[in-house]
Amino acid sequence: MRRIALTGGIAEGKTTVLRMFEALGATTLSSDALVAELMRPGTDLWNRLVTEFGQAIVQSDGSLARERLAQIAFGEARARRRLNRLVHPVVMQAIAERIRSAETPLMLIEVPLLIEVAFQGLFDGIVVVQATPALQYHRLRERGVPASLARQILRSQLPTRAKIPFADWVIRTHRSLDHTFAQVQRVWHDLTA
Numbered sequence: 001m002r003r004i005a006l007t008g009g010i011a012e013g014k015t016t017v018l019r020m021f022e023a024l025g026a027t028t029l030s031s032d033a034l035v036a037e038l039m040r041p042g043t044d045l046w047n048r049l050v051t052e053f054g055q056a057i058v059q060s061d062g063s064l065a066r067e068r069l070a071q072i073a074f075g076e077a078r079a080r081r082r083l084n085r086l087v088h089p090v091v092m093q094a095i096a097e098r099i100r101s102a103e104t105p106l107m108l109i110e111v112p113l114l115i116e117v118a119f120q121g122l123f124d125g126i127v128v129v130q131a132t133p134a135l136q137y138h139r140l141r142e143r144g145v146p147a148s149l150a151r152q153i154l155r156s157q158l159p160t161r162a163k164i165p166f167a168d169w170v171i172r173t174h175r176s177l178d179h180t181f182a183q184v185q186r187v188w189h190d191l192t193a
Contacts, residue, residue: 001099001105003122004127005109005126006018006111006129007112007114009131009154010112010154011131011135011143012129012131012135016180017173018110020184026107026108026188027106027107028108028109028110029099029109029110034098041063045090049069049086052082053079057069074152077156084113088113092119106192108127114166115158115163125168125191126166127167128163129160130164130171137150169190171187
């Protein structure tokens with residue numbers, strides 16, 4: 001099976017691009033959806049996160065207060081490293097299990113921090129999704145992320161331009177959805193030719 005990673009920074013359109021590939025017939029896996037599943041109340045990862053960061057990250061219904069966790073993680077580099085040490089191995093193990101159990105010749109897997117955690121060698125190709133930093137900020141604000149947190153998140157992430165050298169394909173999402181879809185179609189043609 002060919003495993004193709006889809007990566008990029010926050011609010012660059014990775015999920016939208018992944019859905020476009022899915023609409024063309026691709027088997028896909030969203031690591032964001034996988035993380036949400038792995039962080040459900042009572043899971044091993046949930047327990048580890050609560051032990052590490054305390055009850056302040058738990059909402060009244062038992063779910064994680066993801067915005068509070070993000071504020072902690074993006075507010076201090078040490079906290080972000082602690083979070084990454086807990087989350088990344090669990091997520092990568094879950095991705096590997098899903099890949100092994102998939103019965104398809106090709107799978108696109110969204111892995112936002114692919115380059116940062118040096119997992120690019122696990123994949124047969126890399127698609128980098130890129131928007132402008134100003135558009136990332138605008139999209140975060142539209143999602144209700146406070147301005148100061150949006151700036152912290154963007155400052156803390158590896159700029160997407162640093163990921164481009166690892167790319168087999170680049171899809172730029174700063175224009176219309178039709179323009180983005182045309183790029184997705186070109187990549188899909190390459191992958192299925």
